[in-house]
Amino acid sequence: MLLIRCPYCEEERPELEFRNAGEAHIARSANMAGESDDDFEKFFFIRSNPKGIIYERWRHMHGCARFFNAVRDTVTDKFVMTYKAGEPKPSKLPGVGK
Amino acid sequence: MSGAFRIPGAGRFKQAKTARFSFDGQSYTGIEGDTLASALLANGVHLVGRSFKYHRPRGILSAGAEEPNALVEIKRDAARKTPNVRATVQELYDGLDAQSQNRWPSLSFDLGAVSDIASPLLSAGFYYKTFMWPKAAWKSLYEPKIRAAAGLGVSPDQPDPDHYSSRYAHCDVLVLGGGAAGIAAALAAAETGVRVILADEQAEFGGSLRFESGAKIDGQDGFAWAQAAVAKLAAMDNVRVLSRTTAFGYYAQNFVALVERVSDHLKAPGHDLARERLWQVRAKRVVLASGAIERHMVFADNDRPGIMLAGAARTYLNHYGVAVGRNVGVYTANDSAYAAAIDLKKAGVNVAAIVDLRDNPTGPVIDEARALGIEVNFGRAVIRAGGKLRVSSMTVQPKNGGGERTIPVDAILMSAGWTPSVHLFSQSRGKVAFNDETKRFVPGTYAQDCVSVGACNGTDGLSATVDEAYAAGAKAAKDAGAKTAKGNKPKVDASESWSRGMLGAAPGAGPDTTVKAFVDFQNDVTAKDIRQAVHEGMRSIEHVKRFTTNGMATDQGKTSNMHGLAIAAEMLGKPIPEVGLTTFRAPYTPVTFGAIVSHARGPLFDPTRRTAIHPWAEAQGAVFEDVGQWKRAWYFPKAGEDMHAAVDRECVAVRKTAGLFDASTLGKIEVVGPDAAKFMELLYTNPWEKLEPGRCRYGIMLREDGFIYDDGVVGRLAPDRFHVTTTTGGAPRVMNHMEDYLQTEFPHLNVWLTSITEQWAVIAVQGPKSRDIIAPLVEGIDMSDEGLPHMSVREGKICGVPTRLFRMSFTGERGFEVNVPADYGQAVWEALWAEGQKHGAAAYGTEAMHVLRAEKGYIIVGQDTDGTVTPNDAGLDWAVGKKKADFVGIRGMARPDLVAKGRKQLVGLKTKDPKVVLEEGAQIVEDPKQAIPMKMIGHVTSSYWSENCGRSIALALVAGGRDRMGDTLYVPMPNGVIEVEVTGMVFFDETGGRLNG
Known part of the structure; x- marks a missing residue:
């Protein structure tokens, strides 16, 4: 069972309190109705599924109930960092790429 | 006297109580503190089971958790029958009842043993090759027959009456293994004041100090030191000591699962005592002190009862005071077996000969053995064992061939060397490294915050082990935040040391293909099988393992993996590390389902949700159905009515007069805030801005892909307040869906969402007489069609309590849904019921509700839709706002x-x-x-x-x-x-x- 740091509670809590909510940094268009079929496909269906670093959304379901973003390594299953929803994708990751 | 093979003065049980027990119906006497294995051996019983495939007679190989052979059924009563219990682990209690397994009609005469004679037909890969055709026969014929013939114990056929408990724990330093290394590490960590948990699978701490007669620490006998040190640890506030506790799984971020056997060793455990307790421990640092496991020698008929590991024989002597024979032979490839021979000889047991595969080993133990008059043979191999139900001789030959000599013995002690127990390290995703010099896999690259010490780290010798472990314990404490250290390192005064040994098949393992030299005792895998797997094209050890099933039994190859690997490597002509080690997986030893499930079974498996009106429905004799976690009244049968009759009557009553229905399980969410209408516009297909306060609308919620996700009637209570209803099953996901959009896509909207499902009980009153039933109880609401038209909502009072009164209908009749605070739900229901009785109203359940809505063509999301249905598909285009610029699903649709x-x-x-x-x-x-x-x-x-x-x-x-x-x-x-x-x-x-x- 993983420990996940909630950036709102500022605490590491057990995985049981959280729920994964899919890949992060996929913005919904401000002009949704005007999106082309291709753009909608990219937005709704296409996900990166990387081997290595993934940016994903989690919700502290049984805690503060906030959605936030996390960086996780899909190979080691380790959480590299977490940050609040709406914050930009971090440009530097602690402990990665050394 | 508790057994003819108990040696007076030997062992650690002074003035111990005797315990009666039975094995296969025969009564014996043992001593409290015995394992079932030691008690059987004390009575001269070696034959304890039949093997998995060939039904060969088997004895006791080991004195610990690695035991592959001595598996028995322990029976407490008809429901408490535990199969496949290792006799070497089961502690004796007075009245213990054990049965041997996998034999018929009896253990000494087993008809299944014909498969031993037929064994050329049953070689590696046999199942894959023989029973391929016809395919249909696999399920109906081959599999049941094979399962009946091959196998171990029999599953209990009654529900488990025992209860199990479960605990979470946190600590700074978790020490796994309570031998000299684990105790030294725990002492060092504990003395700094950090929180320490020390766990060991045995009833008593000490590990190999149980048999090492030569160990002296801090001036005491090693085992006595261990007891004193653990007593000291147990008395410290910052230390938790867990005996009989096996760490069986090492998971991410130092999360370790352990199972504590709480009462399996007790004669009559009260029902207040759990059988087992699952510990889920999160540790800042883990110290692995899991020791090493001795390997057997691979030679012909090395599975005869009476042939066992040398260290085990030594444990039975030095700890339990039991001689495993009167005239023992020793077959070894390393020094440690000499120590066993010496101890047995000193205790008065005849040691017929030591056969050492090595050419010219030297050292103090060899000198001592010779000085005691034991015959020592170098460069020789035991090429076969005699006897069937018990070993009777060993046949010795120079290892490069030559004259044979048969020596009568009643036990053979063997040692091919010691394999570091890297199971937990490997489970932690650490990578092992092969030490070419000592021919063993030891921890290499660590993946987690843990450290290995002592024998499991390839460290030889007690002194070096204690030094390493004490330093590692102190460092683990420091890394976990300890400030000060103020302890004294235990001083090792005398120690034993050995390493090396051999891997793979000894000369006595063939090449003859009829020879049965067992590598894996539990799955009946021989050296020949491994060779055959390579002959047939298996190249990877993972394939060899699956083809031969080597290491795949419940003991997970604790004694066999390295031998199997070495034989495959030799056949492939590759160095061992290139062939690779198979992956170790949890659990380290078998774990009961009870321990994992704990209390989460029966009524506690899943929460049950009941509405405020549930007791009334129950009293009326309602039949309930499960809807998610809810219990819902399905129908209300009157005397003599079946479901069909009851539902017909309920449906007719609603359309003729009126019906009352408990709709409390409907999901309810309050959407509040200055931007509430804007939010509703985005989450539902319908237009909301222009909906007047006091009016309702049927809303459809889509996913972004344009498919229907949920529906429900929404009332606007005020410009900034909506009372949203959802389907019963959809409430949690709708709330999650709304929160997701509010928090991440539309965070600029000033809106709050509150689940109010549990806060409001909902009573639907439907039918031509519905207004007549409600009106007398309502205060402050104009109940006329003008004052409260269809699809409107008012706040007021009913029976003197607050209500949100909806005029709406899921039946097509004039209808109302009376929302009242849940605590008043039943009281208001009863008042409405009393009014309803004046008009001939009926209570109706979910089945009638379904029929009534279907008569009107109202859909149920999840029944008439399946996640691939659009509003247009469902004929609900009218509910999609045509002028809206955006809503979730607008593009997908x-x-x-x-x-x-x-x-x-x-x-x-x-x-x-x-x-x-x-x-x-x-x-x-x-x-x-x-x-x-x-x-x-x-x-x-x-x-x-x-x-x-x-x-x-x-x-x-x-x-x-x-x-x-x-x-x-x-x-x-x-x-x-x-x-x-x-x-x-x-x-x-x-x-x-x-x-x-």
């Missing part, structure tokens, strides 16, 4: 496939024979005479007998359905084809006049 012709659309179906009720889920075809497989054009989603319509009714998803009005379609069923006519979805009161009464 416009995808080419979702607007294409020929999509499945919801329609009504009427059977040509009105008495025939279709089956829900039944498939629909255009031409029933076409060849099978037929082209299916849709399926039935809802189907009922409608007493109000006097016929059956159904809803269905049919390709291009709305263009097929009046067409005849067909529903092929096993008993014939049913003809149906495609109709509109409304079967009753098509104009909707009854809504306004």
